[in-house]
Amino acid sequence: MNVGYWIAVVILGFLCLLFLCIVFLLRKQIIRLRQFVETLQESDTSIMVPVDFQTPEIGKLVDEINLLVEKYRKNLVELQRKDEMIKETITNLAHDVRTPLTSIEGYAKILKDSGGLPAKDLEAVETILERTDTLKRLLNQLFDFARLESDSFEYREVPIDLNAILRNTAVSFFSNFEAKGQEPEIRISEEEFPCVGDPDAVTRVFSNIIFNALVHGHTNYSIASWQEPEAYAFCFQNDAGDIASEDLDRLFDRFYTTDKSRSKKTTGLGLAIAKKIVTHMDGEIKAQLTDGLFGIVIRIPKEKDGIMAWMRKKLMI
Numbered sequence: 559m560n561v562g563y564w565i566a567v568v569i570l571g572f573l574c575l576l577f578l579c580i581v582f583l584l585r586k587q588i589i590r591l592r593q594f595v596e597t598l599q600e601s602d603t604s605i606m607v608p609v610d611f612q613t614p615e616i617g618k619l620v621d622e623i624n625l626l627v628e629k630y631r632k633n634l635v636e637l638q639r640k641d642e643m644i645k646e647t648i649t650n651l652a653h654d655v656r657t658p659l660t661s662i663e664g665y666a667k668i669l670k671d672s673g674g675l676p677a678k679d680l681e682a683v684e685t686i687l688e689r690t691d692t693l694k695r696l697l698n699q700l701f702d703f704a705r706l707e708s709d710s711f712e713y714r715e716v717p718i719d720l721n722a723i724l725r726n727t728a729v730s731f732f733s734n735f736e737a738k739g740q741e742p743e744i745r746i747s748e749e750e751f752p753c754v755g756d757p758d759a760v761t762r763v764f765s766n767i768i769f770n771a772l773v774h775g776h777t778n779y780s781i782a783s784w785q786e787p788e789a790y791a792f793c794f795q796n797d798a799g800d801i802a803s804e805d806l807d808r809l810f811d812r813f814y815t816t817d818k819s820r821s822k823k824t825t826g827l828g829l830a831i832a833k834k835i836v837t838h839m840d841g842e843i844k845a846q847l848t849d850g851l852f853g854i855v856i857r858i859p860k861e862k863d864g865i866m867a868w869m870r871k872k873l874m875i
Contacts, residue, residue: 655697663690699827702762703812706834713756713838720751720760720790720858721783727764728781734772735779742779751783751790753858759835766828767854771796778851789841789857798852806845829854
């Protein structure tokens, strides 16, 4: 074979080797890009896209991705800043309105208890008390939600009986059910449901759900609890009313309400607050529609530590 043949073989071999190196480096760069995008999806990062092997096309692609990342970071920071401003505004508003509202309520109670008011004036005073009570509840929900969102809500961790809290909460609403001419079906287990948590927070969960049922429901009220192998379960049901299947995924969103006219004087925060607290307890809460009935089901996991703390408390007593 002549020298020209071997030169051609060497050149061809070199070109093949060069081609393989380029393919390897390109593949490595693509893998790095994919890993960076995955990291960006999972967590915020200040790292820009790394470049191991650059061609004009890859360089342009990396520059475009880095510009998008920088724009995303700026938008995220701005959204976080605005979100904090909203939370602070809600907290300040709830706090600033509480004091004059308490004064209005106090003066209205004095007028009501003073006696001698004409029937028309007494009716007006009772309307004032009803409206102040509604406004207080709305403000409390705004204040609670702002604290939950900012992680400034302080949870207590003490041994509690979830069933006892549910019974007490249900009883506190009996007058409201009577006012609607309804008697809820109560199927609360007689067993103790030991757990470690914040009794006030759990009460708030049950209260918000029952109040929501009273506002939006009309008939077929029921409250139930039972044990499952790994969790304590609670179910609150009423007629579906104007709730549609497409509402179920959004019912726990903040400020969402099926009452588009807002005529029922709700903030749309009650269920959002309930979800925040249940999630903090590592539980789950979901809404469901079954045969014309709307239900909210809560599951709180049984914890060995919680049961042991409950037993220690019992023994101390």
